[in-house]
Amino acid sequence: MNACVRAVARCALARCCIPYAVLEGYQGLVDGGDKVKRVGWEDLRGIMPLGGTVIGSARCLPFRSRPGRLAACLNMVKLGIDALIVVGGDGSLTGADILRAEWAGLVEELAKEGKVTQEEATGVGAELKIVGLVGSIDNDMAMTDITIGANTSLHRICEALDSIVSTALSHQRAFVVEVMGRHCGWLALMAAIAVGADWVFLPERPPPMTSRYPDWESEMCALLQRNKEMGNRKALIIVCEGAIDQSLQPLKPEKVKEVIEKRLGLDTRVTTLGHIQRGGTPSAYDRFLATVQGARAVDAVLEANPTTMSPMIGMSENQVTSVPLMEAVKTTKEVANCVSRKDFAAAMDLRDPEFKHAYDAYIESTLLADAPLSNSVPATHRLRVGICHVGAPAGGMNAATRSAVRLLLNRGHTPLGFSNGFQGLVDGDVKTLNWQDVNGWTTRGGSELGTNRVQPAPLPEFLELGLLAYSFQKWGLQALLVIGGFEGFTSVLNLSRARALYPAFCIPIIHLPATVSNNVPGTDYSLGSDTALNAIVEACDRIKLSAAASRKRVFIVEVQGGECGYLATLGGLAAGATTSYIPEEGLNLARIQTDIQHLKRRYIEEDQRGIANEGRVILRNEAVGAKTYTTEQLANIIRDEAKGLFDARTAVLGHLQQGGVPSPLDRCRAVRLAVNCVDWLERVAFESLEKKLNGSNTDVNRDSDDIKSTRRPNVYCPDSDTACVIGIRGAQVTYSPVESVAGETNLTKRKATMRPWWLELQGLTR
Structure with a gap:
């Protein structure tokens, strides 16, 4: 506010x-x-x-x-x-x-x-x-x-829940946590997605969640018991304060605790987060x-x-x-009227459209299919789907992988994880991922699969395409999910362009952008960019306190982003920076001199009015003026031109922008986009299979010696629109063919040629 x-x-x-x-x-x-x-x-x-x-x-x-x-x-x-x-x-x-x-x-x-x-x-x-x-x-x-305020509240909830999970794992306990929300389950649902909670109770959708159980008590306890048998050491249940049962009676944490202790004998604790959810930075x-x-x-x-x-x-x-x-x-x-009429479907529809999608994704990635699901696919359509991380680590990579793996398993597919990107596939470092392999990945930063910048390309210094094509055939890949940054984009582009020479690449391939730089074309947001922004803003808050305590001091803060000024622009806006320097605008002596004169006027005015001097920061993208106006050089210029009126110091944030626990927003976006990726891979592969079945073509891929027992339907997708980038553009989730996106990409500067939506915010910052 x-x-x-x-x-x-x-x-x-x-x-x-x-x-x-x-x-x-x-x-x-x-x-x-x-x-x-x-x-x-x-x-x-x-x-x-x-x-x-x-x-x-x-x-x-x-x-x-x-x-x-x-x-x-x-x-x-x-x-x-x-x-x-x-x-x-x-x-x-x-x-x-x-x-x-x-x-x-x-x-x-x-x-x-x-x-x-x-x-x-x-x-x-x-x-x-x-x-x-x-x-x-x-x-x-x-x-x-x-x-306004909902995202911050979600941060507070997730911070508390992350700590509670640590305690639950240590003591093998069940925790029932009540969160705010009144008649809206958004906080409860997003928190459940962001921390990988075992169950959630919402006002808009009273339990039981599926038709396989007569009541919510049986459904919840069956889930917890199955998770315990699979090796889970904790149980985390989230209850929205306005949660109700099918008869519209309030559903309180104490009742949930009583059911768990009585039926399962688990040591259970109740925690009410209360007004901690409303406060904080x-x-x-x-x-x-x-x-x-x-x-x-x-x-x-x-x-x-x-x-x-x-x-x-x-x-x-x-x-x-x-x-x-x-x-x-x-x-x-x-x-609320729909809920009072027990028209829960209508209540869900009246929420933000993504609310229902997020709910469906949570249910499918939480409920292990112990019985055939209505959306499970027939044996003739079950796929072997490769998943790999490419490029630098980014918050949300693990959350996306976890959701994709669990959805694929629930639908009868086989997810294959490559350790350390495409190099791991060639080296044979491939594993069939199961439900428990990805347990707890939602809250983890970095890349649990491992990642590097090695990418397939028709150049000697990169991974040889023929060797990679052989590995695709060896492991029987029928679809591929690539999670990563600009290297992930160029990898998919190179695979698409090599299809004429290597038919093994004629499978559905989708790239889920994940990079702190937010420089992947075809999307407004990449996973990891929000985590990086929070790291930048938190650092700037602390730096400004230091600068204010020392009175007349300006900090030049260097942030990552390559040739893309997203982090500097959004970071400057959110941190209250004096200005930010980005490659899209460039940097010259005239601009620097204008900003110095502005700073001098501000400090002189504060002295004349007897106002305590404010600590100030200027954000500099790492690439802007890299050869001439380095961060240290900028500080020297500003210090010399200030003539003793104020001081200038530097702070290079470096790789702390890539690490740490992913932000709740990145976790939720990861789950949402991973679900869309799986849906797209299925749709494209199934369209290919249906064409063959309708044409009475019953051929299957020839099995390699490594997977003799597996017989697989023949997926063949040579068209350019079957290799794409998933993205968020405006209010829509989009699927853009990499070939068309490449036409609006500066491959040298590693970013789109189109004017980005956030660039106009530079003026708002000033």
Whole structure:
């Protein structure tokens, strides 16, 4: 919320508007006086890393009645406030819309009573503009993918659950953990996906989850017992605070604990995370979300007119959206109505479209198929699917692999993992992965399969294609999932281009982008980029504290990214950097001199006004000006030009951006995209098989000596659209043929030639 306040106020100032901060929510509007304060640029510095809200929030009973809203109207008119940007849940947004609907009548009443002049009534009081921003950890608002605060809350939950899992493993215990969410199970479901929980209870979908069991007690205990027999040392159950059973009765953690202890005899503990989920430093994504939505809210105020409906600013993937506020509130309330009618399918459909997909993916990757599943494939269509990691490690690689392996197993396929990428396949370091092999991979950073930059290419210094084709045949590969960065993309491209010479490569091949640099063409996001951003923002927060303590100090922080400025741009926006230097804009002496003059003005102004000097950071992408303006050289130039007014230091973050526990967002994206990858591989392979079956072609691949007992259907996919890159573009999951994507790629600079969506954020940072 603080990042939102900062963005709204500073963007308003930049557009020559006058921002006021209303303290304690609607209560501040009703009370007026010192509860409504005009804010300037300096009032908002240093608030980005703070949890909660610096302007306060409170429930206000008087505002729910007309006299209370009349008092609020009076205070606003007297201060000249003719627009209100509200950050809150459905109740707060509904209250704002009511105020707008009554506004004309309220102003008229104040004018009749002589409390406002006719000039005020026809001037600032003539119209009220309302814009809503959704601040809710529950993520329960319809018509937006995510709400401000939800991602940070998920971070807090996952941090706690990761610690609880360690304790559970040590003591072989079961833990039942209650998380917030009211009537929305988003936090519970995403946390279950992000930590690989054994079971989850949601308000929208009461258990049992499948038709194989008569009640949830039998279903849950069967799952836990089977996991224990397979060697699991822990059991983790997540319960949303609004969870219910099929009869709409509340389902509490204590009841779940009682069932586990009675039926399974497991030592079980209950943990309620409570308000720890609401606090703490905001995540990088929440800072980005609040900043871009806050800026858009100011634009919406300036664009509004008396005929437009009050808008709600939302988000669909990386695209900021504007939808009718009350339509969103109405749809949100309809979810609870569906649940009360026991129409759980409709309740699921009213959530964000990805909610149901995430739920289905979680169920299929959690429930080991002890009986044929409805979506399991016939024996004639079961595939041998290779999985490998290529390039540098990135957060989410392991989570994607785990989900892919478990889905493939549940559908009757055989997943084969290559250790250390394609080199491992050639060396014969290949293993048939089972359910337990990937247990616990969701929360692990790095690459459990192992990864390197070796890739197949028709060049002597790379892996020889003929040898690789022989290995494809030797292991009977019928589909391939490549998880990795730009080397993964070029590997798939080279395999696709070599199909005419090597028919072994004529199988469905899909690349799931995973790199901190986020430079893979064909997608807006790569796995690992959010984990890296959180590492950068956390480091910058600490560096700024050091810089502030030393007073006049500027840090030049070097971040990774190669020729792609994504990390520097998003990191600078989320960390509150003074500016960021990226290859897309280049760097020269004129730009450096402009920034130095800006810094000098800021420090001089702070001294003149007696304001404590602020610690500042500048983010530099590792490749920008690499031959001339190195990080150390930039610090030297700035230090010399400052003439003693302030100091300059350096910080090179290096490989800490690639390591650590993956962020919850990267884990959830990994699961979502892995499911889509498996679905695509199946669809493409099955289309090939159906063509052969319809043509009465019953040929099978000739079995090699290594796998004599395996007879496999003949998959043959020579078309260019059967080797693709999966991506998130705008609000859609896309499958782009690598050949077409290569046409919009600068292979030398290792990035797309098209203007990236995030580049416009450079201006917003400044």
